[in-house]
Amino acid sequence: MIVTARPKRTKSFQYVVLFGYLVFLGFPLLWMLSMSFKGPRELVELYPSFIPEDFTFENYRTALTEDDHQLVRNGINSLKVAVVTALLTTMIGLPAAYVLARRRGVITRLGLGWILISQMFPLILIIIPLFLLLRDLKLTNSHIGLVLVYVVWALPFILFMLYTYVRAIPPDLEEAATVDGATRFQILIGIIAPLLLPGIVVTTLFAFITAWNEFFFALVILESPDLTTLPLRLAQYVGIEGVVRFGPLAAAALLATVPSLLLFVFIQRWLTGGLLSGAVKG
């Protein structure tokens, strides 16, 4: 956009609107943060203040230790599931993305078409047959079953991300290697993977965040409290109402967000940049 001699009024108007956005986007976050530091007396007060008056870490202590450290155990479950999902998805996604990027034809069109269609179907249509299948395999209420579902569910978008990254690499290098007699596997590991490393890292972390945040499948597949992941635990927490519970609830919700938020801060530059270049290239 070019800057002409803009009237001052426009600028101030823009700042007012920008301020409005900041309030809308940031206020709920700050409020949750504020509540997580309020003591039990302040939480039930009729005229709550924005900044906690008796600032305390009590809610975090409660959230982490109550029910015999249930939240910590759930966190470990989430971590296990998300790490395995992220690694598996990238591992099976990379070779496939390579093929989609390098071969034109029926396979590629089918693959990309599937990625698109898979975004359209309501999960209910897939979860019932999956539930029946996992039940036959005795994999309901297990992390293995959940990971299997997550891998397939996260794969389309991961595949699309990797596909755009591979397409950005010129094929000349591979041609030279093929002439030198390298096998396809050697090319993939020796040439493509190193060049793609930033993209692979971003994709893996994105898959981790996706699995870490997921709720619906976990709700259907997991039953035992000992296997429960964090979002599931938090949702059950909401059921236990009572204003006094809001402090530990806010604390637990914030703790559950920290890992994915940190990773997201790390990858957001590449994520938006990569998607942008993918979108512009079409």
Add this chain to the structure above:
Amino acid sequence: MSTVPEVRLPRRGRSRAGSGLSGREAMLLLIPALLPVVILSVLPLVRGIYLGFTDSRAGLGVPTNFIGLDNFRALLEDDLFVNSFKIGLIWSVSVTAIGFVFALGLALLLTQNLRGRWLARSLALVPWAMPAVVVGIMWKLVFQPQAGILNETLRRGQLPGETTDWLSSFSWALPAVILVGVWAGMPQTTVALLAGLQSIQDELHEAAAVDGASTWQRFRTITLPQLRPVIIAITTLDFIWNFNSFGLVYVLTEGGPAGKTQLPMLFAYSQAFEYGEFGYASALGSAMVVVIAVVLVFYLWGRLKETT
């Protein structure tokens, strides 16, 4: 690059693509992804559509019979179904439309040289990284009738509504969850629109400015038309995502009060996993696909007609 093309001999059995990937190699590389997708995604999808024509129930060892269109006939007579699809359409159209306007406004602001825009940009991305459950919990705290910040702000500003229990109110629950939906959907829409805005060439604006076009005229005649493909793509995706949304509203209201926020997925979930009606819930899923498809056909057809 193309200085000596004749030196490169065509390799037999290789594909057309530059890297020389044979069909067998391609298959080998695809199988690790293809196998799980077919077994855990394509086949379940087909089976899911089939289940909609059966009386499948949750219990182990319960026989499943083919019952033709009975489920779909029952759907049309089910007030809860009609209600949930109506709510689903109101929710997804509102969230998509309001979210689009909000995101476009923000994206336009972010292209301006304003102090503090980095903060708005970062904040707009935050919902992307948050579990839907946490977003729900957060807004529950905001809407809380006594201890919530919304009512406290109304109280201090001496505005009406300070005692409203937003999420339990018959008239306010749906607007309240729509607002949360807009908040949660900001990142993807803003990022897409921002990308679209940045790909518009400055020359177009400059030329128009030289011709004496006002900011509003330039927005209408240059920005919007140039942005069209991005707008259509992102609103389409948003609509699909919103219509299939589950976690957010599940945490906020569980579909209440009295079904006022009962989105189709919430209804389908309760049919399947609370009442064990697998066949009926699958038919619901198929009906959702049909509704999405019909809305999109009309929407895309309308947009196409505008261009010609």
